[in-house]
Amino acid sequence: MLTYKNGDLYLEEVALRRIGDEVGTPVYAYSSGALKRHYQEFQTALHGLDHMICFAIKANSNQAVLKCLADLGSGFDAVSGGEISRALHAGAPGHKIVFAGVGKTKDELRLALEAEVCQINVESEPEITSLNEVAQSLDLQAPIAVRVNPDIDAKTHEKISTGKSENKFGVPISRIRDIYRHASHLSHIKTTGLALHIGSQLTDLAPYRDAFRTACDLFKMLRGEGHPLKRLDVGGGLGIPYKSDDTPPSLAEYGALLKEFVADIDCQIIIEPGRHIAGPAGVLLTRVLYVKSGNGREFAILDAAMNDLLRPALYDAYHRITHVSQPSLNEKKRLYDIVGPVCESADTFAVHRSMPIIKPNDLMVIEAAGAYGSVMASEYNTRPLTPEVLIQSDAYSIVRKRPSIDEIISRDRIPSWL
Numbered sequence: 282m283l284t285y286k287n288g289d290l291y292l293e294e295v296a297l298r299r300i301g302d303e304v305g306t307p308v309y310a311y312s313s314g315a316l317k318r319h320y321q322e323f324q325t326a327l328h329g330l331d332h333m334i335c336f337a338i339k340a341n342s343n344q345a346v347l348k349c350l351a352d353l354g355s356g357f358d359a360v361s362g363g364e365i366s367r368a369l370h371a372g373a374p375g376h377k378i379v380f381a382g383v384g385k386t387k388d389e390l391r392l393a394l395e396a397e398v399c400q401i402n403v404e405s406e407p408e409i410t411s412l413n414e415v416a417q418s419l420d421l422q423a424p425i426a427v428r429v430n431p432d433i434d435a436k437t438h439e440k441i442s443t444g445k446s447e448n449k450f451g452v453p454i455s456r457i458r459d460i461y462r463h464a465s466h467l468s469h470i471k472t473t474g475l476a477l478h479i480g481s482q483l484t485d486l487a488p489y490r491d492a493f494r495t496a497c498d499l500f501k502m503l504r505g506e507g508h509p510l511k512r513l514d515v516g517g518g519l520g521i522p523y524k525s526d527d528t529p530p531s532l533a534e535y536g537a538l539l540k541e542f543v544a545d546i547d548c549q550i551i552i553e554p555g556r557h558i559a560g561p562a563g564v565l566l567t568r569v570l571y572v573k574s575g576n577g578r579e580f581a582i583l584d585a586a587m588n589d590l591l592r593p594a595l596y597d598a599y600h601r602i603t604h605v606s607q608p609s610l611n612e613k614k615r616l617y618d619i620v621g622p623v624c625e626s627a628d629t630f631a632v633h634r635s636m637p638i639i640k641p642n643d644l645m646v647i648e649a650a651g652a653y654g655s656v657m658a659s660e661y662n663t664r665p666l667t668p669e670v671l672i673q674s675d676a677y678s679i680v681r682k683r684p685s686i687d688e689i690i691s692r693d694r695i696p697s698w699l
């Protein structure tokens with residue numbers, strides 16, 4: 282998808298240099314072809330299963346990205362009222378939206394019910410009570426799946442692990458039976474599903490095996506108790522290769538494993554991939570401002586920073602960083618610390634990275650930045666929110682423009698008494 286042609290890096294058929302020159306940097310660039318292909322690859326892997334792929338909006342919520350997927354028939358996993366509105370606005374029907382999240386407000390629950398989402402994944406008894414009240418006030422039945430916390434170690438970064446008993450997510454297995462019994466007695470709740478999501482960036486199938494086994498056992502047990510379950514939601518989390526030698530499971534292996542467990546359950550399977558669809562489809566394009574020598578270190582200072590892409594600062598995440606101008610094969614390499622201009626030492630994209638020579642004004646891409654990139658961006662240091670472009674074949678469109686400093690400042694108000 283990223284390829285050099287005549288010495289310049291292209292995403293699809295667009296030279297990234299063109300985007301850098303015309304839109305300015307830093308800027309996120311996404312390939313619509315890759316987004317669609319990744320969605321279709323999930324379809325292929327789950328072929329033969331009654332399933333719905335619900336793209337996790339929190340990975341990349343740009344309207345153009347959502348529309349790209351909605352047009353293919355994708356469902357969506359929303360974790361806030363704002364994300365439900367984004368999905369509806371991009372053309373997704375309510376019945377293809379799953380509403381998840383550990384702390385939903387009553388306003389958000391009302392929005393979800395009014396949008397007739399297919400399922401609300403609840404995470405506590407008090408939430409079920411709240412939801413019952415809201416549904417009663419609207420004279421609607423709320424379709425719920427309880428999110429179980431299976432106490433499984435996803436073997437991923439601690440900040441993106443969600444299925445261990447010490448994580449805030451879900452309800453413990455030991456309470457599941459009672460919670461379903463309680464919920465089924467509420468007048469405006471329908472127990473229609475079971476959900477789990479054990480973490481993100483999983484690079485091993487073993488935790489999935491444990492999770493699928495637990496989920497299927499619970500599903501059968503709950504049906505045995507008379508709950509009319511129709512859907513099993515196994516969450517997202519499949520990892521992508523950030524490093525060249527990362528080897529996450531293939532979609533085919535993931536699909537085969539899932540089929541193995543759910544073969545004898547007659548229900549719809551929901552999966553909620555985010556990173557796997559959007560991550561590899563995008564890059565953060567940035568220009569080198571300065572190269573300076575420190576004490577035994579070379580610093581390459583980019584015009585992109587932690588406010589544009591937070592993952593390295595937040596999770597110590599690794600991203601490949603690549604020259605837009607193809608380095609010659611025999612070009613010598615040096616060790617660089619690649620950093621942004623923000624006034625934080627955490628504003629570091631790579632430490633001691635072996636790279637072909639970096640010069641001021643070079644264009645670089647930070648790869649696999651299509652998921653959890655732009656959505657986590659902020660205007661820290663009054664750096665404008667990073668713009669985004671979407672590429673299709675040999676053309677691109679700006680799908681979120683860079684705000685001007687005046688726009689940013691004009692959001693603030695000076696009270697009359699100052």
Ligand SMILES: *Cc1c(COP(=O)(O)O)cnc(C)c1O
Pocket residue numbers: 337339340358360381382478480481482516517518519553554555556557652
């Ligand atoms: C974050 C999240 C996902 C998506 O995770 P990925 O690692 O991006 O696939 C899916 N479901 C829930 C409930 C989540 O919180």
